[in-house]
Amino acid sequence: MLRLLADENFDFDVVRCVLRRRQDIDFVRVQDSGIGGADDREVLEWAARAGRIVISHDVRTMTRDAYTLVLEGRPMLGLVEVSQELPIDRVIEDLILFVDCCEPPEIEGPVIYFPL
Numbered sequence: 070m071l072r073l074l075a076d077e078n079f080d081f082d083v084v085r086c087v088l089r090r091r092q093d094i095d096f097v098r099v100q101d102s103g104i105g106g107a108d109d110r111e112v113l114e115w116a117a118r119a120g121r122i123v124i125s126h127d128v129r130t131m132t133r134d135a136y137t138l139v140l141e142g143r144p145m146l147g148l149v150e151v152s153q154e155l156p157i158d159r160v161i162e163d164l165i166l167f168v169d170c171c172e173p174p175e176i177e178g179p180v181i182y183f184p185l
Contacts, residue, residue: 070095071168071176074116076125077105079151086161094168097121109134117144122176124149124164132180139178147176151183159184 073096075084084096099105104115109131116123117138125131128150138145149167151160163183 071171071173072119072121073097073164073168074099074102074112074119074121074123076109076112076123076127076131078126079124080126080153080157080160083151083157083160083164086157087164090161091165091168094165096124110138113138113145113148114143117146120146120173122147122149122173124151126151126153135180145178146173147178148180149183150180155184 073094075096075098077099081098084098087094087096099107099112102115104112107115109127113123113135123131125148131148132150135145135148160183163185166185
């Protein structure tokens, strides 16, 4: 099962609701992982070492750093960019579907955009 890391700016209500609906999903926040305040590249590198996929609303800088890591041949397990325009219930459903339907090797490296 996929392990998720919510970026610092990611909507905590989404994290809380996903965990309320599915206690078996391994979903932590940057703030709770000991790397709060780290820059985007550090978050992506930490997530790769921890075997986590980063979930973010930060399309501008997080996406750039993710592609840079891939181009450098550095580990980057994956990044999911979630539009802030999506209704919260849709984001929750999409994240649960994503976790249920994907395995880490299938998504290693790319940036995935929600809505699916």
